[in-house]
Amino acid sequence: xxxxxxxxxxxxxxxxxxxxxxxxxxxxxxxxxxxxxxxxxxxxxxxxxxxxxxxxxxxxxxxxxxxxxxxxxxxxxxxxxxxxxxxxxxxxxxxxxxxxxxxxxxxxxxxxxxxxxxxxxxxxxxxxxxxxxxxxxxxxxxxxxxxxxxxxxxxxxxxxxxxxxxxxxxxxxxxxxxxxxxxxxxxxxxxxxxxxxxxxxxxxxxxxxxxxxxxxxxxxxxxxxxxxxxxxxxxxxxxxxxxxxxxxxxxxxxxxxxxxxxxxxxxxxxxxxxxxxxxxxxxxxxxxxxxxxxxxxxxxxxxxxxxxxxxxxxxxxxxxxxxxxxxxxxxxxxxxxxxxxxxxxxxxxxxxxxxxxxxxxxxxxxxxxxxxxxxxxxxxxxxxxxxxxxxxxxxxxxxxxxxxxxxxxxxxxxxxxxxxxxxxxxxxxxxxxxxxxxxx
Numbered sequence: 001x002x003x004x005x006x007x008x009x010x011x012x013x014x015x016x017x018x019x020x021x022x023x024x025x026x027x028x029x030x031x032x033x034x035x036x037x038x039x040x041x042x043x044x045x046x047x048x049x050x051x052x053x054x055x056x057x058x059x060x061x062x063x064x065x066x067x068x069x070x071x072x073x074x075x076x077x078x079x080x081x082x083x084x085x086x087x088x089x090x091x092x093x094x095x096x097x098x099x100x101x102x103x104x105x106x107x108x109x110x111x112x113x114x115x116x117x118x119x120x121x122x123x124x125x126x127x128x129x130x131x132x133x134x135x136x137x138x139x140x141x142x143x144x145x146x147x148x149x150x151x152x153x154x155x156x157x158x159x160x161x162x163x164x165x166x167x168x169x170x171x172x173x174x175x176x177x178x179x180x181x182x183x184x185x186x187x188x189x190x191x192x193x194x195x196x197x198x199x200x201x202x203x204x205x206x207x208x209x210x211x212x213x214x215x216x217x218x219x220x221x222x223x224x225x226x227x228x229x230x231x232x233x234x235x236x237x238x239x240x241x242x243x244x245x246x247x248x249x250x251x252x253x254x255x256x257x258x259x260x261x262x263x264x265x266x267x268x269x270x271x272x273x274x275x276x277x278x279x280x281x282x283x284x285x286x287x288x289x290x291x292x293x294x295x296x297x298x299x300x301x302x303x304x305x306x307x308x309x310x311x312x313x314x315x316x317x318x319x320x321x322x323x324x325x326x327x328x329x330x331x332x333x334x335x336x337x338x339x340x341x342x343x344x345x346x347x348x349x350x351x352x353x354x355x356x357x358x359x360x361x362x363x364x365x366x367x368x369x370x371x372x373x374x375x376x377x378x379x380x381x382x383x384x385x386x387x388x389x390x391x392x393x394x395x396x397x398x399x400x401x402x403x404x405x406x407x408x409x410x411x412x413x414x415x416x417x418x419x420x421x422x423x424x425x426x427x428x429x430x431x432x433x434x435x436x437x438x439x440x
Contacts, residue, residue, distance in 0.1 A: 032103040037063070038421070039097070039105035039224065040413035041090060042232070043215075045075040045258030045282055046356055048086070050093040051410045052101040053395070055421070058243070060414050062397045064101025065407075068092035070258075072296070077278040078114035078260035080214040087221040094222065100399060108224040109417030110215050111232040111409060112173065112207055113260050116159055119205035119231050119274030121178050121343065122151035131196040135182075140190060147202045148172060155206035169209040174234045174416070176203045178270035203271040205231040228420045232257075233264035233274045235412030236354060238419070241269060242393030250348040252338065252382070255409055256357030258282045261330065263337050265348065272344060275337040279330045281357035284323050291322035307361045327366050335372045347378050354387045354408035 038060070042049040052064030074085040098104050124147045128135075156170045178201035179186065182193050190198065212229055219226045230238075236255050241247045247269040255262040257280045265272040281303075289299035305311060306319055338347065353364055366372075368384040389395075389403045395411045397403050403411075 032101075034104050034106050037101070037103050037105040037107075038227075038414060038417050039094075039108040040410045040417060041093075041108055041110045042407075042410040042413060043075075043080065043086060043090065043110060043218075044070065044356070045078060045260070045280060046070055047258070047406075048089045048093040049407055049410045050090070050097040051407065051414060052097045052103065052105050053414050055418060058394070060395045060418060062395065062399060062403075062411075062414075064097035064099075064103070064105075065397075065399055065401045065403065066093035066095065066097030066100070068096070075259055078257065078262075078276065078280075079112075079116070079211050080218065083214055083217050083221070086214075087218045090218060090222055100401075106223075106225050107227050107417070107421070108219060108222075109227050109413045109420070110219065110229050111235055111413050112211060112215065112229050113232045113255075113257065113262050113276060114207075114211065115260070115276050115278055116162060116211070117173075117205060117207050117231055117274070117276060118155040118158055118170070119174070119203065119234065119264075119271075120151065120154070121201050121203050121271075121273050122147050122154070123199060123201045124150060126198045126200070128196055128198060132194055134192045134194055135190050135198070137191060143198060143200055144175075144202060147200055148175060148204055151202070151204040152206055155204075159206075159208055163208070170206040171209055171212050172204060173207050173212075173229050174203070174205040174231050176234075176271050177201075178203055178267075178272065201270075203234075203273065205234060205274060207231070227417050230413055230416040231262075231274055232409050232412075233262040233276070234271060235416050236262075236387075236409055237264050237266050237271050237412070238415045239392050239395065239408060239412035240266065240352065240387070251350040251352050252348055253352050253387075254334070254354070254358075256280060256353060256355040256363060258356060261333065261337075261357070262355075263334070265338075265341050265344065267344060267348065273341055275340055277333045277337055279326075279333050280355075281360065283330075284326050284357075284360060287326045288319065288322045292318055303360060323360075323362060327362060330363070331366055331370055331372050334367070335376065338376055345377060347376060347382075349378055349380055349382045351382045351384050352387050353384065354405045356406045358386060358405055 038053050038055050040051045048068050050066035051062050053060040053062045068089045070089050071085050074082045080086050126143050160166050160168045180190050181199040182195040183197050215229055233255050236253045249269055250267050253264045259280045260276050260278050262276045264274045285299045285303055289296050364384050386405045387408045389408055
């Protein structure tokens, strides 16, 4: 089943609001075994979203949903700016999810975003000293280690330049196999093959240690056991791939949040890379507030109702003028980010959107109608769609709350979390074996 909604009209409208809770203290005791459950925290610029799911090897069953609004100073460009403030907002979202699930999950997977997150596909050419000896798992582990070290040094140099800090530390967050070739021949399972030259492409994502430390501190404040941190566009890609490790899914994924736009490209089931830039839904709200002379909160209400017939023609005209320049700048950011994926001769012609920013109808419309794509290696105009959470394989919402495209990232985080804890799919497959090596 396709993960993309089959509706011909792009979804428009305000994200569904979850019930408010005035509970300030999290319930400590529930009858269910918390070890059977996993928590995903999508810590965004505008909202924190929490999902609690029952662990299984097949379908993850969502049993608790929570959502809480961030204070304006909690986040900056997708990264935590106020640890205490973010912890408080997470607490609010967790209370809602835990009360719905009647369980307090201990293990958590947390998403991370921002311009200083470096996700790229690194390639290494390895000449084997004994071409007639079959390749073993230990040898593949050594090759993977070389790729990750090389990618880590590149990421550290890039972050050092951007932060003007030569001593910056970075940490590996996510790693996934893209492709393998032995003596020029593409293989899906290198174990047992003989050959002289092995070329491995692996997607790796690194983040500054200061960002990781902030997330770890938030988890400590909430008394949660951090399973792993995941780059959010990578998590969305993981949601798209579903249970099939041999998936041939290709597409461009855009997670448009409040503070950043995160872009990932998947080609034939492999994540080619992730790029991020600091323009999201909040920048549009600021423009509306400035041009219309209203408060930020009022501008947010106007933005969310922009597709409503209740908006007067006069207000519509002012609204369109307010966001026009921001749309142009955002579109240019998309073009520049995708342009950096220069390792692909042809880009996938499907673009899948998620995140709160995608609710602003003008964003998918400008992608669907603009000429921005003509300077990029698309074979034709890309097709724009919202990701439908109901059609994401392997994650089932068993609550009575309707989840929309704004919860896709959190659903992807659940998949990354279960991958980390128990592995994915058929343990006999090479991608499952290599996934274990990549996580070591």
